[in-house]
Amino acid sequence: MTAAGEASPHDPPGAAPDGEDALDRDPSADPLSVLFVSPMDLSGRSGGNVATKEIAVAFARHHGVELSLVCPRPADALPPGLTDGAERAWFLPEKPAGTMEWHARSQLPTLRAHAAAERAVDPDLIVARVGPSSVFTPLAALVTRTPYVALIRGMVGRNLKFGTVVDALVRANALAADETYVAYGEIADRYGLGEDATVFPNAVDPERFQPMDRAEARERIDAPIDPGDFVVGFVGSLKQRHRVGDLLDAVAALPDGEAVHVLVVGDGPQRDALESRVADAGLTDAVTFCGYVDHDELAPYVGSCDATYGVVDADNPSNPIKCYEYLACERPVITSATDELGFVAERDLGVALDRVSPETVADAIARLRSLDDDALAEMGRRGREYVVENHTWDRLADAVVATYRE
Incomplete structure (x- = not known):
C-alpha cells in the first residue's frame, strides 16, 4: 500500500497522487495540431473499435488540441464527440469486419491521406493506433520530421495468418515512435520494447458510465x-x-x-x-x-x-x-x-x-x-x-x- 500523496505502482502515467487534482492544463498554450490515425472503424462495435474511438474522443475534447483524423469511412456516422470535435477527417475505404484484405487495400489511401493532412494542417504530432496496416504512418512522421506517438493496445499479430510479419511491423512502429504506449506489460514483452514502452492501461469515460440505483x-x-x-x-x-x-x-x-x-x-x-x-x-x-x-x-x-x-x-x-x-x-x-x-x-x-x-x-x-x-x-x-x-x-x-x- 502506498502512502498518501504518492502514486500507486498500479497507477498509469499522469495519475494524480491521492488528494491532488488532475494534470494541470495551460490555457495560454497554443493549440496542438494532432493527427490521429486509426485502422479501426471508429463507429464499430468491437472492444478495439470502442477503445480507439474513446481515445480519439478524449483528444477531440482536450482544450489544448485541434484534432484531425485519418480512419476508415465509418459504417455508421462518426460518433458525436468526433463529428463535433474533429477539425478535419480523411477517410480510408470502409472496412468490412474480419478481413485482412482491407489492410493491403488501405495502403495507398493512407499515403494520400498523410500527404493531404500535411498540406492542410501541418500536424505538430501524429498519434496512431497501431494495426496490421500501419506502414506509411511512421514513414510519414519520419519524412516530415513530425513527432510520432504509437498506441499498441493489444497483441496485434495474435492469431493472424501472417502474424510474424504483422508483429515485425508493430515493432518497427514502436522503434520509429518518439513515445509508445501499451495497454499491458505483456505487449512490451512480446515486442521486446522493455522500458522504451509506457504501460497505460485501458480506461473509461466516467461521464458515459455513471452509477445508477x-x-x-x-x-x-x-x-x-x-x-x-x-x-x-x-x-x-x-x-x-x-x-x-x-x-x-x-x-x-x-x-x-x-x-x-x-x-x-x-x-x-x-x-x-x-x-x-x-x-x-x-x-x-x-x-x-x-x-x-x-x-x-x-x-x-x-x-x-x-x-x-x-x-x-x-x-x-x-x-x-x-x-x-x-x-x-x-x-x-x-x-x-x-x-x-x-x-x-x-x-x-x-x-x-x-x-x-x-x-x-x-x-x-x-x-x-x-x-x-x-x-x-x-x-x-x-x-x-x-x-x-x-x-x-x-x-x-x-x-x-x-x-x-x-
Missing part, C-alpha cells in the same frame, strides 16, 4: 431478475478468452438456495455453446442472455448487477476495458490479479483471482455475496473514485500532450 436500473432492462437475486454481470464478446464458461460453471456449483442470477450482455461465437451449457446444467432460470447492447446503452445493465465479471485468460493476456467501466458504475469486480489490475485487491474493489477456474470464481461470488448492501455500495464508491482519478481516457490525452509540451 440498482432497482431503477433493473426496471430499465429486459431481464427476469427476482428482487432477492444476487446478480453477477458480464459485458463483452462471447469468446473463449473471456472465460464466461467458468462463470456459468461456478454458479452451477454454488449451493442450492444461493439465488444468484447471471446477466450475460453481449454476443459472439460461443453464444450457442454457452446457452446449451446453461440448459444442460438446469440453469435456464438463473442466466439471462441479453444479446448485443450498444456501448452507449450499457450503464443500466451494469447498474443492475451486484457484482461484475471480467477476467484474463492466462494464455491470452489482455487488460479488459469492461473492468474499468464496471468500476465507474460503482460495481465490485471479479477479475484477475494482473499487474495492471493489481489495484483491485490493493484497494479492496472486488476480488482479484490468481487463477481462473469454476472453483475460484465460485469462491469470489460467495465472498461478495456474503457482504451486506452497505459494504458492497462502499466498495463500489471506492472503485469509481479510483478509476475517475487514475483511469480515464482524458488522462491518456493529457499524458501525450504533456510529454510533447516538455
Whole structure:
C-alpha cells in the first residue's frame, strides 16, 4: 500500500497522487495540431473499435488540441464527440469486419491521406493506433520530421495468418515512435520494447458510465431478475478468452438456495455453446442472455448487477476495458490479479483471482455475496473514485500532450 500523496505502482502515467487534482492544463498554450490515425472503424462495435474511438474522443475534447483524423469511412456516422470535435477527417475505404484484405487495400489511401493532412494542417504530432496496416504512418512522421506517438493496445499479430510479419511491423512502429504506449506489460514483452514502452492501461469515460440505483436500473432492462437475486454481470464478446464458461460453471456449483442470477450482455461465437451449457446444467432460470447492447446503452445493465465479471485468460493476456467501466458504475469486480489490475485487491474493489477456474470464481461470488448492501455500495464508491482519478481516457490525452509540451 502506498502512502498518501504518492502514486500507486498500479497507477498509469499522469495519475494524480491521492488528494491532488488532475494534470494541470495551460490555457495560454497554443493549440496542438494532432493527427490521429486509426485502422479501426471508429463507429464499430468491437472492444478495439470502442477503445480507439474513446481515445480519439478524449483528444477531440482536450482544450489544448485541434484534432484531425485519418480512419476508415465509418459504417455508421462518426460518433458525436468526433463529428463535433474533429477539425478535419480523411477517410480510408470502409472496412468490412474480419478481413485482412482491407489492410493491403488501405495502403495507398493512407499515403494520400498523410500527404493531404500535411498540406492542410501541418500536424505538430501524429498519434496512431497501431494495426496490421500501419506502414506509411511512421514513414510519414519520419519524412516530415513530425513527432510520432504509437498506441499498441493489444497483441496485434495474435492469431493472424501472417502474424510474424504483422508483429515485425508493430515493432518497427514502436522503434520509429518518439513515445509508445501499451495497454499491458505483456505487449512490451512480446515486442521486446522493455522500458522504451509506457504501460497505460485501458480506461473509461466516467461521464458515459455513471452509477445508477440498482432497482431503477433493473426496471430499465429486459431481464427476469427476482428482487432477492444476487446478480453477477458480464459485458463483452462471447469468446473463449473471456472465460464466461467458468462463470456459468461456478454458479452451477454454488449451493442450492444461493439465488444468484447471471446477466450475460453481449454476443459472439460461443453464444450457442454457452446457452446449451446453461440448459444442460438446469440453469435456464438463473442466466439471462441479453444479446448485443450498444456501448452507449450499457450503464443500466451494469447498474443492475451486484457484482461484475471480467477476467484474463492466462494464455491470452489482455487488460479488459469492461473492468474499468464496471468500476465507474460503482460495481465490485471479479477479475484477475494482473499487474495492471493489481489495484483491485490493493484497494479492496472486488476480488482479484490468481487463477481462473469454476472453483475460484465460485469462491469470489460467495465472498461478495456474503457482504451486506452497505459494504458492497462502499466498495463500489471506492472503485469509481479510483478509476475517475487514475483511469480515464482524458488522462491518456493529457499524458501525450504533456510529454510533447516538455
